[in-house]
Amino acid sequence: MHINIQEFPRVWFSNIAPSNWQQELEALLAKGQRFVLLTRELPGANEEQAKAQEEFGQWVKENHRNFRNTCAGCVVVVNNALLAFSIGFFVAPLSKKLGIPVLVAQEDNLDEQVATCLAANTTTENT
Known part of the structure; x- marks a missing residue:
């Protein structure tokens, strides 16, 4: 997986x-x-992607507290x-697994979804 931070946040x-996801995410958490x-x-989508997603x-x-306090959410853009609507049901379990909101949004609704995630208080303690 590749991370691009040029449009931060x-x-x-x-x-x-x-693949640079781990180094980039660790730098963001820091x-x-x-x-x-x-x-x-x-x-x-395929076996290689499934392995990367498992990693x-x-x-x-392993980094749940810092990740959940720093990452305000994840948005799948369609x-x-x-x-x-149909993908929303598919990604819903990811919210629980990752401990952050996982949403699906259309491109024209992306600004609103990003703002909503950033404004929400998602800094909860892990059980």
Whole structure:
């Protein structure tokens, strides 16, 4: 997975090479500034992506407190309302697993979703 922080606090991630997600996320956590993860890709599209996502999930588990205090949410960006509705059910369990809101939004609603995530108080203690 590749992380692009050029639009911070919008942090885009994708399945393109090179893989830099761990170094970039650790640097973001060290800064302590809230951000929102964004992607246009669906989770688990193939075996290689599923393995990378499993590694990411393990990293989140190991860094849960800092990650949940710094990452305000994750938004999957899609191009139409029907797709947003159907994917919403698919990504809902990720919210619980990651401990952050995982939302689906259309491109024209992205600014609102990012602002909502950043404004929300998501700094909760892990049980």
